[in-house]
Amino acid sequence: MNVRDSEHMIAELNREEPYTLTEELREADLIIINTCSVREKPVSRLFSEIGIFNKHKKKSAKIGVAGCTASHLGKEIIKRAPSVDFVLGARNISKINEVVAKKHAVEIDINYDDSSYAFGEYRTNPFKAMVNISMGCDKSCTFCIVPATRGDEVSIPSELIVQEIQKSVDAGAKEVMLLGQNVNNYGKHFTSEEDACNFTQLLQKISKIDGLERIRFTSPHPLHMDDEFLQEFASNPKICKQIHVPLQSGSSSLLKEMKRGYSKEWFLDRCAKIRNLCPEATISTDIIVGFPGESDEDFEDTMDVLEQVRFEQLFSFKYSPRPHTKAAEFDNQIEKEVASERLTRLQSRHTEILDDIMDAQMDKEHMVYFDELKAEGRVSGRSDDGKLFFVHGSEELLGKIVKVKVNKTSRGALEGTVCA
Ligand code: SF4
Structure with a gap:
C-alpha cells in the first residue's frame, strides 16, 4: 500500500514540476519519508532518520513526512523535528503540491475522500501494476492503529478501477495487484444501484480486461471469505492461486479479544475449503504472538493452526501496543521474554515447514x-x-x-x- 502511495505522490508532484528520482541524498531537492505505524519500531526510527537526512541534505532541500505516522502524530512531528517542512497524512495524497509549497503545512484529515480522485500516472516498474480498490478500514481490531490513520473504509468505483488497470495493461503490465486494507469487503458502502458491486463481481469485471492475464490481491479478511468468493478464486483462471489469510491468533478466545469476528474453527474451515477447491493454491498469513492475555494454551492453538494449514509464507511479529488502540489499555500485557520465546518457536517450526515445501519444488x-x-x-x-x-x-x-x-x-x- 505504501509503495503505491509513494507512486501516487510522485505522479502528483510531476503534474506541477518534473521531478526525477535520485539515490543520492545530497542531490535531492525534496525528501519524503513515507511512514508506517503498524508497529512501534519504524515510528521510533523516524526521528533518527529525519536527523540523518537533515545533516546530509542540500541546504535548500525540503523534508516531508507522509503516511500513517504523519496521520497519527501530525504537527507533533514538526514540534519534535522543526527541520521537517511538511506533514502529509495517508489519506491526503492529492494535497501534496499544496503542502510542499507551504512551510510547515500539515494535512492529516482521515475523513478526506480521495476515492474518486484521478491520480496522475506513475509506475516505478511498468510490468508491476498495483491498483487501489479501497481506502481505510471499518473494522476495529483491538491491536490495530490503521482505522485511526487511514480512516473509514471507502471503495473506489469499479469503472475507475477498470480504467486504471486498462492503462497499466496498455503500458505493458500483464499482472495487477489489487490493494486495500480489506479487499473482500469491497463495495459494502456503495449506496447507488449504479455503483453496486461486491468483490467477487469486481474480480469478474476485471477478468474481462483484454491483455490482463493475472490478478492478485491483498489483503482479504478471513471473515468475508464466503463460498461465492472462494469459488471464484478457485475457478477463475486469471486469479493467481495465492491467497493471504491473516490469522493473527489461533485461539478463539483471543480472536474475540482482538475483535476479529471469526473463530479458530471458521479459519480452519476456510483454509480447508481453499485446499479442497484449489489444491495448488498457496496460503500465507500474519500472526501476532504475545497479545495481552495470551496463555500457553492460546499459543498452542496458534501452533496447531500452523501445523494444520502449513502456511507457505508467514509474517509474524511480537505484539506491540499502539496508540489509539483498545488493546494498549488492556492490563494483562505479556512479558517481552515470553513473547520472544513464543515468536522464536513459531518461526523455527515455520522454517521447517517452509524447507519441506521448497525442497519439494526441485525439478517442478x-x-x-x-x-x-x-x-x-x-x-x-x-x-x-x-x-x-x-x-x-x-x-x-x-x-x-x-x-x-x-x-x-x-x-x-x-x-x-x-x-x-
Ligand atoms: S481489519 Fe483489523 S487489522 Fe486489518 S486494517 Fe482493519 S483494523 Fe487493522
Whole structure:
C-alpha cells in the first residue's frame, strides 16, 4: 500500500514540476519519508532518520513526512523535528503540491475522500501494476492503529478501477495487484444501484480486461471469505492461486479479544475449503504472538493452526501496543521474554515447514511472469502461486509469462531455467 502511495505522490508532484528520482541524498531537492505505524519500531526510527537526512541534505532541500505516522502524530512531528517542512497524512495524497509549497503545512484529515480522485500516472516498474480498490478500514481490531490513520473504509468505483488497470495493461503490465486494507469487503458502502458491486463481481469485471492475464490481491479478511468468493478464486483462471489469510491468533478466545469476528474453527474451515477447491493454491498469513492475555494454551492453538494449514509464507511479529488502540489499555500485557520465546518457536517450526515445501519444488515446472532485471544477468519473477523465481536472462524476458524448470531451491526463492 505504501509503495503505491509513494507512486501516487510522485505522479502528483510531476503534474506541477518534473521531478526525477535520485539515490543520492545530497542531490535531492525534496525528501519524503513515507511512514508506517503498524508497529512501534519504524515510528521510533523516524526521528533518527529525519536527523540523518537533515545533516546530509542540500541546504535548500525540503523534508516531508507522509503516511500513517504523519496521520497519527501530525504537527507533533514538526514540534519534535522543526527541520521537517511538511506533514502529509495517508489519506491526503492529492494535497501534496499544496503542502510542499507551504512551510510547515500539515494535512492529516482521515475523513478526506480521495476515492474518486484521478491520480496522475506513475509506475516505478511498468510490468508491476498495483491498483487501489479501497481506502481505510471499518473494522476495529483491538491491536490495530490503521482505522485511526487511514480512516473509514471507502471503495473506489469499479469503472475507475477498470480504467486504471486498462492503462497499466496498455503500458505493458500483464499482472495487477489489487490493494486495500480489506479487499473482500469491497463495495459494502456503495449506496447507488449504479455503483453496486461486491468483490467477487469486481474480480469478474476485471477478468474481462483484454491483455490482463493475472490478478492478485491483498489483503482479504478471513471473515468475508464466503463460498461465492472462494469459488471464484478457485475457478477463475486469471486469479493467481495465492491467497493471504491473516490469522493473527489461533485461539478463539483471543480472536474475540482482538475483535476479529471469526473463530479458530471458521479459519480452519476456510483454509480447508481453499485446499479442497484449489489444491495448488498457496496460503500465507500474519500472526501476532504475545497479545495481552495470551496463555500457553492460546499459543498452542496458534501452533496447531500452523501445523494444520502449513502456511507457505508467514509474517509474524511480537505484539506491540499502539496508540489509539483498545488493546494498549488492556492490563494483562505479556512479558517481552515470553513473547520472544513464543515468536522464536513459531518461526523455527515455520522454517521447517517452509524447507519441506521448497525442497519439494526441485525439478517442478511453473509458469513465471518476469518483471524485474537483477544484477549479474539475472531476471526475477513470480509463479502463479506467488513463488519468487530467478533465472539467467535479459530484458527480453520482462513482461512475459514463460515456463521455467526449477534447478535450485532455497527458503526464500527458486532458481531455474527457461524451458525451450
Ligand atoms: S481489519 Fe483489523 S487489522 Fe486489518 S486494517 Fe482493519 S483494523 Fe487493522
